[in-house]
Amino acid sequence: MRASVVTLESAFAHQVFHERHPEMIRRLFDAHPYGPAERTALEALVAETHDGVITLADDAFDRDRWLAWDRGYIGTPWSKAPFLWAESYFYRRLLGAVGYFDTGVDPFAPFKTAELLSPSLAEDYGWLREDLDFDTALLASLYGNRADLGFQLIAGSTDVHDQLVADDSAHVREFFDAHGPVPVTFVLDNAGRELLSDLIFADHLLTSGRASEILLHTKPYPYFVSDATHTDVGECLRRLRDLPGGAGDRLHKAAAEGRMRLRTHPFHCAPLSFRDMPEDLDLGHGLTIFKGDLNYRRLVGDCYWEPGTSFQDAVSYLAGPVVALRILKSEVLVGAEVDPAERVTGAHALIQMNQP
Numbered sequence: 151m152r153a154s155v156v157t158l159e160s161a162f163a164h165q166v167f168h169e170r171h172p173e174m175i176r177r178l179f180d181a182h183p184y185g186p187a188e189r190t191a192l193e194a195l196v197a198e199t200h201d202g203v204i205t206l207a208d209d210a211f212d213r214d215r216w217l218a219w220d221r222g223y224i225g226t227p228w229s230k231a232p233f234l235w236a237e238s239y240f241y242r243r244l245l246g247a248v249g250y251f252d253t254g255v256d257p258f259a260p261f262k263t264a265e266l267l268s269p270s271l272a273e274d275y276g277w278l279r280e281d282l283d284f285d286t287a288l289l290a291s292l293y294g295n296r297a298d299l300g301f302q303l304i305a306g307s308t309d310v311h312d313q314l315v316a317d318d319s320a321h322v323r324e325f326f327d328a329h330g331p332v333p334v335t336f337v338l339d340n341a342g343r344e345l346l347s348d349l350i351f352a353d354h355l356l357t358s359g360r361a362s363e364i365l366l367h368t369k370p371y372p373y374f375v376s377d378a379t380h381t382d383v384g385e386c387l388r389r390l391r392d393l394p395g396g397a398g399d400r401l402h403k404a405a406a407e408g409r410m411r412l413r414t415h416p417f418h419c420a421p422l423s424f425r426d427m428p429e430d431l432d433l434g435h436g437l438t439i440f441k442g443d444l445n446y447r448r449l450v451g452d453c454y455w456e457p458g459t460s461f462q463d464a465v466s467y468l469a470g471p472v473v474a475l476r477i478l479k480s481e482v483l484v485g486a487e488v489d490p491a492e493r494v495t496g497a498h499a500l501i502q503m504n505q506p
């Protein structure tokens with residue numbers, strides 16, 4: 151039972167648009183030799199989102215797609231729009247403003263690359279070995295979600311005291327014990343360290359015989375600062391091959407043999423819940439793992455759910471088994487009780503699974 155949709159009237163959403171986005175634009179100006187056209191377009195976009203009306207250009211190449219995804223928000227004030235819808239559209243417009251759809255240059259690539267080249271990365275992954283146990287690999291993938299560059303824009307230090315507010319890890323293990331090997335789909339979130347950790351978990355699932363194959367769903371274009379594209383999977387896999395444990399080489403071989411495959415779809419950048427997903431998105435073979443905060447918002451619906459709403463109920467529109475691995479960075483939550491103010495700090499984490 152949902153109470154109401156999260157809109158830009160929420161204090162948290164307001165902070166994202168009024169603090170995080172301007173800071174992100176400042177960093178983009180610093181990272182790229184943008185000329186007056188790009189700078190003016192980015193500044194105009196931020197101004198429009200603060201006190202303007204949502205516009206869609208007549209000649210936008212994806213106009214029909216956005217009209218199909220519109221739910222009556224184009225032409226209305228940004229300040230009244232649902233948070234998820236507005237945030238997704240903001241990133242679409244940002245990419246247009248910097249010419250991404252003409253040049254293919256990922257505006258966030260400098261940040262993603264810096265993370266993979268970070269001098270501390272090799273030391274941080276010093277624990278990697280060939281024979282990881284299930285819990286270590288699962289938790290690596292979960293806590294990899296802390297490494298979200300967009301979140302860090304306002305969160306500052308990631309020195310948080312994470313605690314699991316829901317822990318269905320035993321169900322996940324039992325599912326694999328009862329049904330493995332099964333196809334496993336990752337609906338990926340961030341590139342960089344999170345994706346490295348997801349690849350490590352994927353390798354563990356393949357090598358332990360729990361997964362028969364791995365499908366990695368990426369974003370079709372750069373999104374929410376650090377979300378993973380096909381290009382980022384290649385970059386991370388190359389970086390992983392330099393780290394201990396051999397996961398990078400094994401996954402490279404798995405890709406060559408067709409046991410690890412990449413997929414993408416325009417709907418992965420849609421401003422809508424997975425409840426509205428088209429059939430050809432092709433989720434639902436074996437077990438599907440939804441990574442991160444944004445995918446959680448899209449999985450359960452970006453709403454203030456009534457206390458007592460279960461994860462099971464919120465994802466009942468899906469036929470198959472699903473797992474959510476998420477650090478809480480927004481207000482949406484089902485199946486656990488956490489003070490609303492505590493839900494946006496990145497200090498809490500969850501592992502949730504349905505019983506299909």
Ligand SMILES: O=P(O)(O)OC[C@@]1(O)O[C@H](CO)[C@@H](O)[C@@H]1O
Pocket residue numbers: 166237295298300301339340374441442443444445447477479480
């Ligand atoms: O999906 P992710 O990377 O875990 O988190 C995305 C995020 O940083 O962006 C949104 C606010 O901009 C929130 O949902 C969340 O804080």
